């Protein structure tokens with residue numbers, strides 16, 4: 335039995351989840367941006383996994399486009415994992431519909447809670463809470479991999495209805511006000527700590543940053559993954575004024591080298 339695991343990750347949590355699963359089931363790990371220059375994506379693997387963060391209770395645009403490229407899914411076991419900071423909402427339904435449109439079936443969908451990275455909305459969690467979530471994830475890896483390796487179906491994790499109801503109004507409001515538009519990057523800027531190292535351009539998984547005279551310039555096809563802001567070694571990138579005093583965060587088990595491997599067109 336062969337397996338391939340496609341992932342998208344801004345700050346490393348979906349990467350860690352994908353890597354832990356791939357290592358346990360012996361799957362090939364593939365960064366979604368690296369295959370986006372293909373017209374279609376076909377795999378010979380029997381098992382296909384997709385791991386993604388959740389943005390505004392939806393899939394990142396790039397993950398939806400990637401699924402639109404998949405072909406010949408009908409005979410495969412497909413599973414999905416979304417990482418969340420709090421509320422998944424309908425993201426697994428969206429994933430399932432997208433797979434259906436490609437002729438496949440989402441056999442199982444899992445929601446994995448991780449420390450939230452949305453520095454534009456809230457500060458990073460205290461480290462002891464982050465560690466607790468990482469431990470919980472480590473305890474869950476085998477549950478998911480056993481389910482997948484047994485080829486079981488019918489499991490679709492759900493967010494609490496009450497929590498979804500409470501938060502969806504605000505989240506949908508932000509979505510419809512354009513907080514997730516590709517031009518949201520007009521709100522990024524650098525303060526005087528920027529030393530022109532160019533790491534922001536290198537870690538952007540969708541090549542949305544170019545450096546002009548050493549200054550980052552955002553190109554308006556932003557996924558809002560926050561990789562640039564969270565990986566800047568000088569903490570010099572800001573989003574509006576709200577990030578000036580907030581702590582930066584990325585997964586401790588992910589280094590810069592891991593981030594650089596996952597960019598667009600490096601297939």
Ligand SMILES: Cc1cc2nc3c(=O)[nH]c(=O)nc-3n(C[C@H](O)[C@H](O)[C@H](O)COP(=O)(O)O)c2cc1C
Pocket residue numbers: 342343344345346347348349386387388389390391392417418419420421422448449450451452505558559560
């Ligand atoms: C723009 C944006 C929107 C987000 N929206 C949600 C959301 O609606 N619900 C949620 O639970 N987490 C949300 N998050 C948190 C991420 O889904 C979560 O932190 C995820 O684990 C990040 O994965 P990564 O480290 O692989 O990028 C959002 C994060 C960002 C950057």
